[in-house]
Amino acid sequence: MKKRMRMRNRNRKGGFESTADSGRMRLMEATIGDKYIVESIDKDDPAILRKLCSMGILPGVEVIVRRKKPTIIFEVYHSRFAVDKLIGDKIYVKQLHSHR
Amino acid sequence: MSDNSMYKILLVGNPNVGKSALFYKLTGKYASVSNYPGTTVSITSGKMSIGEHHEVEIIDTPGFYNMMTITEEEKVTKQIILDEHPDAVVHVVDAKNIERMLPLTLQLIEADLPVILVLNMFDELKNRGMDIQISHLEHDLGIPVVETVAIKGEGVSNLISRITSVAEGRYTYEKLNVNYGEKLEEKIAGIQSLLKGEYAISKRSIALLALQNDSDILTHIKNEPEFNKIKKIVGEEDAAEISLSISHVLHNLASSIIKEHIKNSTKKQKNSFQSFADKVTFHPVFSLIIVAIILYYGFYKFVGQFGAGFLVDFIEVNIFENYINPSVNSFFRSILGDTIFFNLFAGEYGIITLGLRYAIAIVLPVVSTFFLLFSVIEDSGYLVRLSMSLDRMFKKIGLSGRSVIPLILGLGCGTMATIVTRTLETKRERFVVTFLLALTIPCSAQLGVILGILGVSFTALAIWFVTILIVFIFAGFVLNRYTKGEPATFFMEIPPIRWPKIGNVLAKTFNRLKWYALEVIPIFVYASILIWVGKITKIFELLTGLLAYPANWAGLPDKMGEIFLYGFFRRDFGAAGMYDLTDVMTLRELTVATVILTLFVPCIAQFSVMIKERGTKTAVMIFLAVIPFAFLVGTILNQILLFWGMA
Numbered sequence: 158m159k160k161r162m163r164m165r166n167r168n169r170k171g172g173f174e175s176t177a178d179s180g181r182m183r184l185m186e187a188t189i190g191d192k193y194i195v196e197s198i199d200k201d202d203p204a205i206l207r208k209l210c211s212m213g214i215l216p217g218v219e220v221i222v223r224r225k226k227p228t229i230i231f232e233v234y235h236s237r238f239a240v241d242k243l244i245g246d247k248i249y250v251k252q253l254h255s256h257r
Numbered sequence: 258m259s260d261n262s263m264y265k266i267l268l269v270g271n272p273n274v275g276k277s278a279l280f281y282k283l284t285g286k287y288a289s290v291s292n293y294p295g296t297t298v299s300i301t302s303g304k305m306s307i308g309e310h311h312e313v314e315i316i317d318t319p320g321f322y323n324m325m326t327i328t329e330e331e332k333v334t335k336q337i338i339l340d341e342h343p344d345a346v347v348h349v350v351d352a353k354n355i356e357r358m359l360p361l362t363l364q365l366i367e368a369d370l371p372v373i374l375v376l377n378m379f380d381e382l383k384n385r386g387m388d389i390q391i392s393h394l395e396h397d398l399g400i401p402v403v404e405t406v407a408i409k410g411e412g413v414s415n416l417i418s419r420i421t422s423v424a425e426g427r428y429t430y431e432k433l434n435v436n437y438g439e440k441l442e443e444k445i446a447g448i449q450s451l452l453k454g455e456y457a458i459s460k461r462s463i464a465l466l467a468l469q470n471d472s473d474i475l476t477h478i479k480n481e482p483e484f485n486k487i488k489k490i491v492g493e494e495d496a497a498e499i500s501l502s503i504s505h506v507l508h509n510l511a512s513s514i515i516k517e518h519i520k521n522s523t524k525k526q527k528n529s530f531q532s533f534a535d536k537v538t539f540h541p542v543f544s545l546i547i548v549a550i551i552l553y554y555g556f557y558k559f560v561g562q563f564g565a566g567f568l569v570d571f572i573e574v575n576i577f578e579n580y581i582n583p584s585v586n587s588f589f590r591s592i593l594g595d596t597i598f599f600n601l602f603a604g605e606y607g608i609i610t611l612g613l614r615y616a617i618a619i620v621l622p623v624v625s626t627f628f629l630l631f632s633v634i635e636d637s638g639y640l641v642r643l644s645m646s647l648d649r650m651f652k653k654i655g656l657s658g659r660s661v662i663p664l665i666l667g668l669g670c671g672t673m674a675t676i677v678t679r680t681l682e683t684k685r686e687r688f689v690v691t692f693l694l695a696l697t698i699p700c701s702a703q704l705g706v707i708l709g710i711l712g713v714s715f716t717a718l719a720i721w722f723v724t725i726l727i728v729f730i731f732a733g734f735v736l737n738r739y740t741k742g743e744p745a746t747f748f749m750e751i752p753p754i755r756w757p758k759i760g761n762v763l764a765k766t767f768n769r770l771k772w773y774a775l776e777v778i779p780i781f782v783y784a785s786i787l788i789w790v791g792k793i794t795k796i797f798e799l800l801t802g803l804l805a806y807p808a809n810w811a812g813l814p815d816k817m818g819e820i821f822l823y824g825f826f827r828r829d830f831g832a833a834g835m836y837d838l839t840d841v842m843t844l845r846e847l848t849v850a851t852v853i854l855t856l857f858v859p860c861i862a863q864f865s866v867m868i869k870e871r872g873t874k875t876a877v878m879i880f881l882a883v884i885p886f887a888f889l890v891g892t893i894l895n896q897i898l899l900f901w902g903m904a
Contacts, residue, residue: 200497204327208748210504211323213357217505224539227649228658228747234357235385239645241652241747 184229184248187222193250194219205247212238220250264313264424265341269334269365270349271358272320273752275377279349279407280317281764283417300333307421316343324364324462325469325500328682332473338370339457339477344424345371347416352376352404353385355519359511360504362398366433367465368458371423372400375416379404388520397514399431408758437465437506441499444468447490451483465503470496534754538642548643555630556668564626565705573618582610601789612785616778623701625770627669632765636757640665641749648747654733657682657745660690667698672777672863673769674698675870685742691871692736695859695879696886697729707851710839717848724852724894780862784826797822811849811891812899814842820850825858845903849895856887 181196195218200206209215214233223237224230229245231238270276284303301317318337319330326332338346346365350358355376365372376382376389395402401419405412422428436442448464456463456477466474470491481487537543582603589603603610634640640662648658659681667674671694678687678694699707711718737744791797797819804818820834835850842850858880859867867876 198501200495200501203497203500205746206497207323207325207327207500210500211325211327211361212748212750213360213504213508215501215504215508218508227541228645230539230645230751235353236357237751239641239648239658239747239749239751241648241657243744243746244748 180251181249182251184220184222184231184245184250185225185242187220187250189222189224192219192221192253194253196249196251198249199247202247205244209244209247214238214248219253220248264311264344266313266315266420266424267334267337267341267343267346268315268317268349269321269346269361271322271351271750273750274349274351274354274358275407276317276349278761279375279377279405279413279416280315282407282410282413284315300337305417307417311421313420313424321361323361324368324466325471326473330679335473338368339473342457343370345373345420347373347375347420349375349377352379352382352389353387355389356512356515359515360507362400363433363435363507363510364462366398366400366430367435368462369432370458371428371430373416373419373423374398374400374402376402376404377407379412380406380409386521389515390518390520393518394514397433397518399433401428408761435506435510437503441468441502444490444494448487451487452478452481453483454478454481467491468494468496469500469503531753531755538639538754541646544642544646547639551634551639555634559630560623560626560701561705561708565623565701565708568622568626569619569705572622573614577610577614577618582614585609597793600792601786606785606788606792608782608785608789612782613778616781619705620702620781621770621773623705624670624773625766627701628769628773629762629766631666631669632762632769633757636755636762636765638752638754641751642754644747644749645751652744652747653737654689654730655737655740655744656686656689656733657747659745659747659749660686663690664693664698667694667700668704669701670773670777671695671698671700671859672866673772675863675866678870681745683742683745685740686745688871688875689733689736689740691867691875692879692882693729693732695863695867696732696856696883697725699725699855700860703855706835707855710835710847711851714844717844720848720894720898721851721855724890725855728856728890777862780865784861788823788826807885807888807892808853811853811888812895813846813850813853813891814838817850817853821854821857824854824860825864826861845895845898848898848903849891852894853887853891856883856890858883858887 187193195214195216197216198206198209198214212233214220218233221232222229223232228239228241231240268276268280280301280303283305285305300319303315303317305313305315307313316337318334320328321331321334323331324335326335337343348358348362348365350362362372362374374394376391382389389404391402391404401423403412403416403419405416407413419428437445445461445464445468448467449460452460452463463474463478467478467487468491475488475491478484478487538547585607586603589599589607593599593602600607602608605611643665644658644661646658647661651658651660660678662680663674663677666677674694675691678690681687681690707721708718711721788797791800801819801822804821805815806818808815808817808821816838820838823834835847835854838850839847858864864876864880867879871879
């Protein structure tokens with residue numbers, strides 16, 4: 158099962174590189190203060206995935222990055238979260254207007 | 258009162274939603290904390306009376322985010338749901354964050370549990386110019402929904418009447434259906450049809466959790482006759498993918514329900530204090546200045562000078578030495594004469610004259626002032642910010658910023674801090690922090706005495722501090738290198754900076770002190786008995802004799818052996834014993850001695866908690882590692898100081 162998952166990741170990443178239209182980026186690369194939506198979440202670490210899911214950080218949700226150092230701080234709904242790079246790098250976002 | 262009328266009510270929800278405040282409003286002050294059987298997670302429960310005839314047990318559960326559980330605390334909550342058949346499950350959410358928290362409500366509804374949704378902190382929602390149409394929401398969800406402001410007690414009586422009607426079975430739930438799409442629904446139905454047993458939650462819920470490969474549920478249903486078939490269906494799926502799509506459906510449903518019933522105002526209420534506080538506490542330089550201010554005014558001035566200085570002097574000299582000890586001594590002399598039993602209660606090492614005196618006169622004032630300060634910092638929301646700013650540095654020793662909280666609490670009481678390591682997410686992190694607490698963090702009682710002894714020389718104090726800091730970093734690196742397990746990750750919700758509410762701060766401080774008085778002080782009294790037994794059986798002489806050797810290696814007089822031994826029974830006790838030696842020891846000897854005493858084994862109370870929380874094997878291993886290490890550091894430090902020519 159693990160192998161399958163890895164394969165899917167590779168496929169997805171491949172897809173991302175070939176179709177440059179999506180403007181998909183890591184949370185870390187987002188511009189501070191701009192509105193983004195969560196595009197996808199990496200599934201390679203089930204514990205992190207579950208944690209993000211239960212906090213409601215899911216694809217389609219609006220997110221604003223407030224700070225990147227010393228930890229990443231972002232707003233989702235009416236809450237603010239601090240995450241380290243390890244977790245932050247599991248979250249992919251894209252600019253809101255390009256989505257609509 | 259018959260057992261039938263004792264309803265069981267479960268409070269669930271995220272941390273930071275005012276669940277504890279609501280709990281206190283419901284139960285009054287009669288809360289009891291107990292460990293859930295077989296785990297280290299503590300469950301608070303309290304009683305509430307409804308009218309004259311009914312009594313209700315309210316169980317406050319630790320943070321619960323999702324039926325799909327991650328932490329040990331969440332697992333316990335789920336276990337209670339599965340095993341104890343609560344008569345009502347009260348899901349408390351932060352009203353302004355309802356959209357994010359509603360998916361758990363939906364999960365609870367799907368599980369066929371008697372759910373009540375509480376929109377707490379409703380005033381904060383209104384302050385943001387928002388409003389929720391409660392009755393419409395109630396209709397759409399098919400469950401009772403109550404708005405409250407727990408801190409002010411608003412809405413609590415309404416909640417109580419709702420709880421009563423649900424617990425008595427007078428409320429008719431209208432089941433809300435969630436549709437996960439054809440493909441997933443097929444699988445759910447497949448598993449559902451294989452389930453034959455009776456469960457506390459709906460079979461649909463069980464199927465959903467099983468499909469996400471939830472280990473608790475799979476264990477829960479392992480006796481099913483068709484368990485292997487179920488496992489096979491589960492095994493065919495990508496659990497992570499399913500988790501994601503289930504969450505997705507739940508969140509979309511939550512958003513669509515909420516969007517209909519929430520009134521969003523475009524006027525944004527900017528709280529200028531909060532945005533200013535955010536700027537300052539997130540700022541790398543200003544946040545350091547705040548740390549310095551807290552250290553100086555909070556720790557040094559308030560805990561150190563006021564607590565450890567003024568209060569200790571007052572209670573110790575004015576109350577014990579002038580009044581209690583003389584009368585206790587003369588009382589026991591009159592009934593016990595000059596026997597060894599006199600020394601059990603009174604005299605130099607008596608339970609009252611020494612055990613209680615140290616506990617009440619020296620430890621209590623220091624710990625009280627520390628807990629008060631800690632509660633203020635905690636309630637202001639600053640502690641989370643501190644965790645956040647230290648996360649990167651802590652990562653270097655394999656810890657997340659979260660561990661800042663137990664480590665700082667350790668400066669107050671290492672015993673309590675060891676219990677608080679429960680809030681850490683991985684076993685590895687809990688172990689490393691427990692170890693560091695045992696080795697490097699001096700508790701407030703010890704700190705007070707050390708500051709008193711080394712306060713005469715800034716150099717000595719600086720040497721002590723730097724040595725402990727180096728040992729902390731070194732031990733952290735070594736533990737990180739050789740402890741198995743995944744490195745810690747950091748994830749925290751940041752509460753807004755708030756002015757701490759005096760009532761809340763006092764309640765928290767009081768609860769911590771109550772715990773301290775009930776859990777730690779008795780251990781100190783037992784320790785006094787042990788010291789008495791050790792003295793009359795001469796075992797102590799043997800042990801102090803043994804400890805004198807390593808003391809000598811570190812260039813210290815024989816007498817220090819005795820102090821180190823007492824240091825185990827009572828951390829403060831050892832340090833306090835050093836006061837008597839300040840005249841005969843040189844500054845170098847005092848510096849080395851305080852370093853060893855800080856590093857030396859934790860006190861007996863902390864050790865017993867270490868056994869409880871981490872298991873005997875781990876606790877003994879830490880204990881045995883710490884002793885030689887403390888003396889090794891002392892010996893090396895002594896050589897360095899001699900080399901430098903410190904007298």
